[in-house]
Amino acid sequence: MAQDSVDLSCDYQFWMQKLSVWDQASTLETQQDTCVHLARFQEFLRKMYEALKEMDSNTIFERFPTIDQLLAKACWNPFILAYDESQKILIWCLCCLINKEPQNSRQSKLNSWVQGVLSHILSALRFDKEVALFTQGLGYAPIDYYPGLLKNMVLSLASELRENHLNGFNTQRRMTPERLASLSRVCVPLITLPDVDPLVEALLVCHGHEPQEILQPEFFEAVNEAILLKKISLPMSAVVCLWLRHLPSLEKAMLHLFEKLISSERNCLRRIECFIKDSSLPQAACHPAIFRVVDEMFRCALLETDGAPEIIATIQVFTHCFLEALEKENKQLRFALKTYFPYTSPSLAMVLLQDPQDVPRGRWLQTLKHISELLREAVEDQTHGSRGGPLESWFLFIRFGGWAEMVAEQLLRSAAEPPAALLWLLAFYYSPRDGRQQRAQTMVQVKAVLGHLLAMSRSSSLSARDLQTAAGQDTDTDPRAPAEQLIRHLLLHFVLWAPGGHTIARDVVTLLAHTAEITHEIIGFLDQTLYRWDRLGIESPRSGKLARELLKELRTQV
């Protein structure tokens, strides 16, 4: 408590000084500075109120002799009064100063003074004498007409902005940059007041004709903050304009999404999909410039976590939401594919962008082979000069979970000789950085496992141990090596799909999941598989049930 009160005194001095400099916030500098400090000042007011409400008037003045000046200065700064709940907290603080039973004239005067300040805050600052006289003459009080007046002013300004935007050559009616900047500053404290939404929207959408950005960064930050906290609702076009005009806002929106994803329950793609759709980023990403930034940030996350499966899953969900949003866009306004994937060959992009749902099931194998050929071409062709080499191709491929996650399943289900193209694709998917030799080795390994699995699928009795031996999993190898992960997933696919799989499922999982990390990985795998089956409608009831049960059991274990 003592530390709190020392902090409060320090803060008090700081804010007293600030308020004196700001005065009535009538210059550009004072307005800008006020805007930047609004949230912190409100926090300070809250702390002050908590302290003041415990004391009586006399004690307050002993502790803070200049409290009346502080509060008065705050009340005369319209930016502070307009912000969020500051006016309410100021009123509460003022009320603490009132003496219930004034003992002397000084206290009486104080009461009168407080009353005067309260009136000032509430009486809605009068400006035009004529307007005030007129409304009074009609018998209206400010409460009757101020909302209507605000609405008219906002709509009038919004339409002026639109006219300025559309009609830039008519220099008479042009809005000067100073006026635009001023308007954007004024909106900062008012962002969360719904009456002002049309003006905020107009400021975002109507960017006038100046080559450089005129609106104040504080404005963009305030709008973005309000959007992320759901304190304002703007049409998508306005949000897109915001993110196009102010890159830090877009970055912040992505970071906000990442934070939500990290802090939420691990490995639940349904929830991730909700968060992603909620963030409006997939829709916004229909604009290529935004897509590139979002892409870059995902790429960084992937690199930093060294290809963590959760990030990959998130990217896949995002891509799916993005494609859905793109589909809904007006066909005439759609950008060419090349703008989203500039470093990819058009044929590859087109194949990958196909939704498996739109391709007949019988042709899935064929499509995967085609994808494999194109990718291999891109990866092994050193002279192509494409940026980043194999990693770039891999980053492209992993986005499309519909295809990427399908390879293993297709391999298991084909009774014939596993096609080399698919083996290559699978090896590439799990381990993009391998050299040719390493990859060839992996392909051989996988082929062997597949052979064993195929044989076992025909036998009537299965045992988990046998499976493990067949997969070569019982040897002491690094469980996190990509090849190990690959084999693990193959085994799990097998268990879910093979007729006798359900009997040994739990045993297999127990054998495989000997660390917490692997258990999480298996949970992720199951969740992803169910999510994909659900989306594509390819679930067989038995497999689905088994997968769900396993998932539930595993989730209780961690």
Next chain:
Amino acid sequence: MESLLQHLDRFSELLAVSRTAHVRTWDPVTVRRALQWARYLRHIHRRFGRHGPIRTALERRLHNQWRQEGGFGRGPVPGLANFQALGHGDVLLSLRLLENQALGDAARHHLVQQLFPGPGVPDADEETLQESLARLARCGSAVHMLRFNGYRKNLNLQEDSLMKTQAELLLERLQEVGKAEAEGPSRFLSRLWERLPQNNFLKVIAVALLQPPLSPRPQEESEPSIHKTPGEGSQALVHWLLGNSEVFAAFCRALPAGLLTLVTSRHPALSPVYLGLLTDWGQRLHYDLQKGIWVGTESQDVPWEELHNRFQSLCQAPPPLKDKVLTALETCKAQDGDFEVPGLSIWTDLLLALRSGAFRKRQVLGLSPGLSSV
């Protein structure tokens, strides 16, 4: 029902008293009770705002009150102004009490406690009084900031937000007064004319006459159709202007030509009187041979430029009005002797000036001169 109406009466009285020194006698209990009544009536407003019969009954009661006070427009309304006001009667009462110096210390302290209890559980159902007051303060700041940092007076008065708001209020009030008594609006307007700054009032009237028909507010949707007649307020204004020649003269004098043209186009009933006025003004001018221009005899006579301006503006109006104006001018010219030579009849000169102005305009626009209807 009767108890509700009595409540209304009593609260209206309370509201009227809250402005006077009489509050000196109020103690905390009185304050609390007053606020409770206000809150009760606010509930009523919310519940029965759409309910035809109850709302009508309440409105009729209010209209009675006005009549007893001697009609509207005598001064700031002491009690409740209209049905809408019930929706924020508590705010009205609170502000009046807060500003009233006569309120005793104990009562004031209690009032402040009631108004601003501090942070607490927000009422999910409706906005608390504290929230309403905070929102008013916020709204006021918003208006203030926009006024000084963004607002620029619109040269087209009818699009100016301050003017529009005043016009909307005037039309709303006129409609209500019209409901209360048949002759109400005219008397009301006359009283306003005596009391309010006249220049601003005239501008507001012009803007009001140019407003699109009032769309019914959401809570009025269930009202009988009689209340939805668009332009009721406008009609009252036109009626009053036509019945008060000196007001109309001031109206035509004070307002810019373009605005008057718009008003007259929209309300054809005004055009004969307007033209009549212009004719009178024109006849007061005589030709000064030395200077070669038309001048007035007295300082308040409308000068040639202004006359010309107004006619020019009228000639740019769409057909029915434009033709009327030209016909009027031709008639006057004929009555004067139908001269073609300048300097003999002001009507000739005006027509000449208008024609050449129109000709020059057509040249500039690249239009064929032969199709001039002037």
